[in-house]
Amino acid sequence: MMRLSEAAKALNGKLIGEDVLFTSIGTDSRAIVKDQLFVALRGEHFDGNVYAQESIEKGAAAAMVSDDALDLSAGLQVSDTRLALGQLAAYWRNKFDIPLAAITGSNGKTTVKEMLASILHAAESESAVLSTKGNFNNDIGLPLTLLKLRSEHRYAVAEMGMNHLGEISYLTKIGRPTVALINNATTAHVGELGSVEMIAHAKGEIFEGLADDGTAIINADDTFAPLWKTLAGKRHITTFGVDAVADVSADYQLDSDGSSLHVRTPSGDIAIRLPVAGLHNVRNALAATAAALAMGVNLAKVKQGLESFGGVKGRLQHKAGINGALVIDDTYNANPASMRAAIDVLAARSGNKLLVLGDMGELGDDASAMHTSIGQYAKQSGISTLYTLGELSRDMAAAFGANAQHFDTPETLAASVAKSMTTHSTVLVKGSRFMRMERVVGLLVQADEQNIKANIKDGGAH
Known part of the structure; x- marks a missing residue:
């Protein structure tokens, strides 16, 4: 990858010990x-400097540290390792003249990223595409992603997340995208930023x-499309949408399995059969299409990539439930x-429609009202x-009225849901990440109802 001396020069850092060659970068000493x-990252409750020498003993070529008292066999000293990680990623990204798409938005950015990656895999090969893995979309995850760029890569896709102003500005200046996409701006993170307008401005930083x-x-x-067009300045703009006039649009027919x-x-x-359900996924597919075309991919490969899209873990995943029911796992995260x-996806299905919801986080003073509106x-x-399930979700149950039940534990909730699950039932499970609603999914896809009853702990419906 590079020698320690090259990194030291790029970061204006101090070389310690031997000038070794390193082939990858990591932040976890385990x-x-x-x-x-x-x-060696440093946080409120940890200090990676403590593990610098140990990491070398475990096989690391060298350690980048901020502690000037460390005596390492091979190291690089900088004033702030977190900032230096970003600086090194920016330096490394500059070596690669390839299309790079940066994607942000309140909802759907991971799905759009994966749809675009699927299209790019069809256009080239899986090994020719670098894309963000999991939720590596912050000031640590994005640099680590970009530092994986290699000569075989022909395309890159980087997801950019945020929970405060200035974060996406920082990330996009590291990534220097050739294509920058804003999927939407909604009330996600409104508790931190104060208003949807501020969220829209924060998303608009991607064009910087x-x-x-x-x-x-x-x-x-x-x-906020007019705002984003202003923030994009004189750069070329491509729009997508299903309601407004847009450069990339679609007529669509929704069904329970896709569109x-x-x-x-x-x-x-072009005609495309999209294998994931929901109008929101139609929009996600149009966003990915617009980005792919901007990256030079032809429509035939767009069709191939979208039609082979396998979905994203924890996002409307279909799973075989107990008693022949269908369980839709949408537990990755949630906002209004x-x-x-x-x-909408559950409502479009036939038969008995069972909805399992947990709390939504980061909604600030409007949390109660927003939970009520969802009910x-x-x-x-x-x-x-x-x-x-969850304290805030009591408001959802109250607003729903008859046929709503609130529970204290995942086990008692799952036991109650199981009683209504038949071959004619669909259960959709969703909640914010901190609620860990996948625990409920795990119970509802067990082999039989007896397993669920065996897992019941204290607590019950209210």
């Missing part, structure tokens, strides 16, 4: 890879690092907009029964 550069000859991809259906699309683009029209999208929306959408 998962050292041979010839890796260990970056976009190349002057790059392409800004904007959701024409979003209220049939007639997609219109500046490169022509994604809750409504999930409810009302579920009732209006024709959901059969609502089961809730």
